Amino acid sequence: MSMERGALALSEFPGPFDLQSTVESGQSYLWDRADGEMYDESGVFGGDHWYETVVRVEGTPAVVRVRQVEDRLEWESSVDAMSILRERLRLDDDLPAIRAATPDDDVVEAAFDASWGMHLVDDPAFPSLISFICSAQMRVGRIHGMQQELARAFGSTVEFDGRTYHAFPTPEQLAAATEAELRDLGLGYRAPYVRDTAKMVADGEAHPDEAVGLAYEDARDSLTRFVGVGDKVADCVLLFALDYLEAVPLDTWIRTTIEEYFPDCDRGDYADTSRAIREAFGGEYAGYAQTYVFHYLR
DNA sequence: TAGATACCTTATAG
DNA sequence: ACTATAAGGTATC
Numbered sequence: 001m002s003m004e005r006g007a008l009a010l011s012e013f014p015g016p017f018d019l020q021s022t023v024e025s026g027q028s029y030l031w032d033r034a035d036g037e038m039y040d041e042s043g044v045f046g047g048d049h050w051y052e053t054v055v056r057v058e059g060t061p062a063v064v065r066v067r068q069v070e071d072r073l074e075w076e077s078s079v080d081a082m083s084i085l086r087e088r089l090r091l092d093d094d095l096p097a098i099r100a101a102t103p104d105d106d107v108v109e110a111a112f113d114a115s116w117g118m119h120l121v122d123d124p125a126f127p128s129l130i131s132f133i134c135s136a137q138m139r140v141g142r143i144h145g146m147q148q149e150l151a152r153a154f155g156s157t158v159e160f161d162g163r164t165y166h167a168f169p170t171p172e173q174l175a176a177a178t179e180a181e182l183r184d185l186g187l188g189y190r191a192p193y194v195r196d197t198a199k200m201v202a203d204g205e206a207h208p209d210e211a212v213g214l215a216y217e218d219a220r221d222s223l224t225r226f227v228g229v230g231d232k233v234a235d236c237v238l239l240f241a242l243d244y245l246e247a248v249p250l251d252t253w254i255r256t257t258i259e260e261y262f263p264d265c266d267r268g269d270y271a272d273t274s275r276a277i278r279e280a281f282g283g284e285y286a287g288y289a290q291t292y293v294f295h296y297l298r
Numbered sequence: 299t300a301g302a303t304a305c306c307t308t309a310t311a312g
Numbered sequence: 313a314c315t316a317t318a319a320g321g322t323a324t325c
Contacts, residue, residue: 026320136321142308143320188306193322230322251320269300294320 003161006082008073008091015095018117019068021045022089025295026140027240028121029131029147030168034065039141045115054151054158054167055084056124061167063160078160090119102282102289107261111289111296120291121240125208126201127168128241133193133228135236140298142186149185150174150194174198193228200226212242217271219244231270239287248278248290253297 010017023031024038024045032038034050050067057079064084066075073089075081086092099112123131127147134146147168154169154177169177175198182191200206206226211219219242223234232251238244248254250270258265258277265276281289 132320133322135319137306137319138321139309139319183306186307188308189304189322190306228322232321236320249320252318253320298320 002078003076004078004080005074005076006080007075008082008085010068010071010073010091013091014097015093016117017068017073017089017091017119018045018115019051019066019073019089020047020049021115021118021295022121023051025115025118025291026143026298027291028123028128029134029140029144030123030127032148038144046117052165053088054155054165055079055088056167057084061156061158061165063158063165065161076161088122090122093119095119098285098288101285103280105261105280107257107296108281108289108293111292114296115292118292118295120245120288122243123241124168125237125241126171128237129197129208129223129226129229129233130168130174130194132233132236132240133197133226134187134190135233136190136228146185146187153177153181153185169198171198171201175202190228196227197229208237208242211238216244216246220247231274235274239291245285245287246278246283247287248274248281249287249294250274250277251294253294254290257293257297 031051031053034052048067048069050065052063052065054061055064062077062079064077064081066073066085075085102108131147135143151166151168154173155166158165158167177195179191179195182194208223211222214222219238220234223229223237232249235247235249239247262277262280265273265280267273267276278286
């Protein structure tokens with residue numbers, strides 16, 4: 001398979017961009033670092049590691065490899081990766097404008113400063129859905145490991161640059177897995193959730209993309225139809241895959257932050273607390289503030 | 299409808 | 313070494 005190469009000049013996009021924090025901040029579990037373990041706790045960002053993922057172009061898997069060298073994104077792929085990277089890494093997001101639209105708050109400001117340049121990602125819906133079903137009561141490193149295992153065990157292979165890569169499994173491929181096989185990968189009680197959700201999609205009973213276009217809270221309800229998907233996981237998929245930047249996933253870290261710094265926003269149940277903190281974070285781009293705070297505190 | 303509890307597995311703390 | 317605890321929660325009662 002041929003290799004194409006290219007480079008994106010980040011100066012042509014608004015605001016700063018940092019690849020490492022964008023792909024290693026627990027939003028996407030679909031990228032692998034080519035030169036070693038992710039989430040190494042070093043706390044150092046702005047590295048120039050190569051990252052790899054397998055995308056699908058009209059159903060055909062293709063490897064995309066990318067690294068950041070200062071204000072350039074260098075890439076290698078069997079396909080033209082330019083528009084793929086632009087979309088998946090949300091390069092057009094205007095961070096300074098988003099920050100300006102976020103109400104001033106010490107914790108949020110500190111979070112922005114700590115990893116300034118981190119963008120939200122825009123992952124494909126099904127892999128994102130499965131990733132966050134797996135995320136229940138898990139650490140980010142293990143969630144990432146699970147997705148690698150799922151791809152290795154059930155995903156299609158693709159050759160690139162003399163190596164064999166595995167695409168994330170399709171709904172059909174995952175629906176064909178048995179619960180025992182999934183438990184053997186270490187999924188624990190999430191195994192039937194993953195299998196049943198994959199089956200729902202494979203059978204055409206529901207698809208996460210059906211949420212797109214719905215009003216935010218209706219979109220969240222649409223996603224909670226899937227097995228193993230409650231409000232929190234639904235919010236993650238809305239934010240990291242379906243372009244709902246106002247979604248604020250209420251995870252343990254954000255709940256702690258609310259208790260400590262935004263006690264007025266604690267309304268007891270998920271929906272009401274969600275509305276309150278979304279408002280406190282400025283509404284339209286509230287998910288950006290959530291993601292910065294999560295990454296800052298984690 | 300709000301509240302309590304079980305659930306897999308692993309890494310880390312004590 | 314060994315046990316307790318908690319990890320980007322959800323389903324069920």
